Amino acid sequence: MNNNTSKTIGIFNRSDLILIIVIIVSSILFITLSPNPSHSHQAKVTIGKEESFLIDLSIDQIKHYDTPHGEITLEVINGQIRMQKSSCPDQLCVRQGFLQEHEASIVCIPNETVIEWVSSPQYDGVSR
Amino acid sequence: MKNSILTKLSMLLALSLILAYLETLLPPFWPVPGMKLGLANIIVLYTLVEMGKKEALMITMLRLLSISLLLGTLLTPSFMIGFFGALFSWVGMSWARNRSLSILGISILGAATHNTGQLLAAYLLIGSTSLFNFLPFLWLASIPFGSVTGLIVLLLQKRKLPLHS
Amino acid sequence: MQTVEDHAFMMDTFVTIHIPTRNKSQAAAAMKETFHAMQTLSTQLDRYETSSVSLVSQINQSSGEESVSLPETVINIFHTAQMISEASDGAFDLSIGVVVDLWRKSELTGILPSSSAMSSALSLVDYKKIYMQDNQVFLEDKNMSLDLGAIAKGAIADLAKETLQSQGIERAILDAGGNIVAIGSKTDQEPWSIGIANPNQPTEIMGYVEVTDLSVVTAGIYQRAYEINGERYHHILSTENGYPTSSLKSVTILHPSSLMADALSTAVMVLGPDNGLSLIESYPGTEAIIISADDALILSKGAEAYFTLLQKDLFHEQ
Incomplete structure (x- = not known):
């Protein structure tokens, strides 16, 4: 896999960055879509x-x-x-x-x- | 199994136990339960990229078993959750190993799948859907934490430690 | 929609009024007037209030001697109470005062009432000896004593409802120490949702009822409980033997009138499950949610339409 590190951006390669973006986007979606805890007595x-x-x-x-x-x-x-x-x-x-x-x-x-x-x-x- | 491989695996197992112990000395990250650096994953990831899937699984399972025997937590909720996390992480990283991800990427995916497995196990144990509210925060945390452990493995590889006999 | 909420302390308990409204000043004014009316009636019904403002004290002090004339609001309370006494064959009885006093003393001294003291106290418990004519009330026996503890909160809650409605309030929740009065509905679409305490753990909710224009009143063995020689005793007393009732843990009554609900909840506690349920079924529009001593859930015929059980693992339906 070290062959694939040719196209690197900083310490990450392109695939890494795609993975990171996918994680960030799905996390944000998850947070915004989940209902706010309504608090009661x-x-x-x-x-x-x-x-x-x-x-x-x-x-x-x-x-x-x-x-x-x-x-x-x-x-x-x-x-x-x-x-x-x-x-x-x-x-x-x-x-x-x-x-x-x-x-x-x-x-x-x-x-x-x-x-x-x-x-x-x-x-x-x-x-x- | 060749003696040299056996020796190497034993050494790696010992190292992963030490790292797992070191981890317990670090202050736990708050407020998300179960959020931690995952130092022991350094060894699993190293084994995976240097030796192979089978060896990495062996290290993972033996580490879980040894730790729980040492701490007396075998089959307790904490053990089940750690077991699920480790298994998910191994599946995630084994899959990523033959893709175009770098060691950092594999490590991040391993951390994210680890957290997902842990939460699923916790959900199976407790059955409260509110647990999943922690999931996105654990996913986000897997980016810096996974990067740090991945970076350490990268350095280990380059240093050609005596481990590399 | 905004809400106006206020509290007052009376009858040894917190009274809360909660009004969802667009007109805050109207709601606040109505609330003030309501609290004032409640305070007045609560003093009139308080037998421990020795001054002449307490009508019940006056009746007790004049027992066996002369009758006391009452305002219409108060005489109506007595009529309702007497009706429930008759319907429950004396299980509910306003003249329980002497027995209540006996237990008050025991609570302080830590010594149970002697059987002779109990039987002489019980001989003074008889609703048939409460005479009412026009607006006059008279106790036949010299030492008889009325205690309106079982219905005071209900009577005062009804007065509060009347006062609020006369001030133009269409929706409100009144909580008089666990006696709930729902006025109107919560919104045009949804009813009020009222939790019902788990009698074993009264800070937990065992289930809830959804109601519109109804009062929800619970009598339970956990209310005002105390210990003597390590045994727990509570405040709902059997008119049969003078001791705290034991066959039921809690009785929740739904009725348009909080006074009726209050009186019926005590009557059913004393009567027990079977006679209690037939008493409830004899009043159309009344529902009961009963938890027996062995944690069985007993519902009146129509109660299912209102009630949802949450703690299914703790209470088994019969």
């Missing part, structure tokens, strides 16, 4: 493939859950949700902090947990 928490439930963000709370491979602690304060503690080694989910409005989700791969905004249906009230 609820967040959906998925643990493993089976368990998923909604959490009311209008109530400050701290909740512990057992996951298939460990445990997590969610914290809700002032309408925001974050992973407060997680038994996972990398702690990426904890470091992400509160789920921001432009972010789609908080993911903890080792604990198979996803926290995401609920887009629909949004509730106009909760009877409790």
Whole structure:
């Protein structure tokens, strides 16, 4: 393949550049076409493939859950949700902090947990 | 298998393990989970271009197995995701090897397919489509990260390291 | 379309009014008037308010002695309550006050009511001894005591709806501590969507109802619960034995009137699934969503048209 590096632009050859452009264009298309996370008073928490439930963000709370491979602690304060503690080694989910409005989700791969905004249906009230 | 090849493969495997370990010492890139430099891919890519597809697959699988045995993560979600990523990456790079892409191009494609495989595995595990929102960012990151690892392989080739006995 | 939202604290809970409107100043004025009316009625119905503004306190203090005359808005609440007491054969009863007091004391002291105290308290629970004539109310026994806790929020929510509508508000959501009143529809095309709490984890939503011009009221064992000797007790009391009810975890009622929904939700909690459901079916236009003690989901005949279950893995339909 080194024969093909004759037509090079910088350190990349033409095929490389085409690949790079394809990646950039499809990424931008993906980003612009995917719907903005609409944020509401609820967040959906998925643990493993089976368990998923909604959490009311209008109530400050701290909740512990057992996951298939460990445990997590969610914290809700002032309408925001974050992973407060997680038994996972990398702690990426904890470091992400509160789920921001432009972010789609908080993911903890080792604990198979996803926290995401609920887009629909949004509730106009909760009877409790 | 010839002894010389076996020795070479063992050496490469050891190197890839060291690099994978080094990678865990680097601060993780935030906020996209799973985004990392992919240092261990340097060895897989080197093996692929210098030796062949079969050897690269061997290095990939043995590395995954050794690491997970060392860290005790065999068959955990992290292992499954790493496995899918590595397999996708190997398929992507093996395909690209005989095309007109340079080593940098192969490396970028390897990084992008790696990320795609990882996300697919994560989706199969968790089943939340919101995971795919990370995909374009991982694709974009594969350009600089893939270039860096590709460049290192290029330098390795030119240096004719003692590895090249 | 903009929305105007405001909160007020009354009846130990937050009341929120949410009005989608183009006319912000009209909505704000209507809201102010509504909160004022709600505040007044809530004091009138509060038995713990000892001053003369509390009509319920006056009735309790005059028990066995003299009758108290009530304004029309309040006497209507009593008529509705008495109707539900009769229909539920006393499962719902405004004269539960003495038993409520007994449990309040237990909550503070951490000692369960003695059986003698309980039976003497229960002897004072009898809606048939609440006499009403014209605008007068009279309690026959000297120590009888009314507690409108089971219907106060509903009554006040209905008043709020009336006040808002009289001020020209056509669409609004009122949330009186979990008693929801939907006025009109959300838009011309879509109804209001109201989540219903999971009684096991009340901060989670187990499902939702889509409603137009209806009140959604839930009674549940998780509301105002407390512990004595490590056991959990809640505030919905059986008129039979005076103890917290146990056959159901939560009852959600859909009805045009929040007062009716409030009274019926308590009645069904006390009656249990079978008698409760037949009570609901005897009122056309009323629907119930019931979670039993073993997490079975029980729906009244027409409830399916409104309700969508989200936590399918947690509650099984019957």
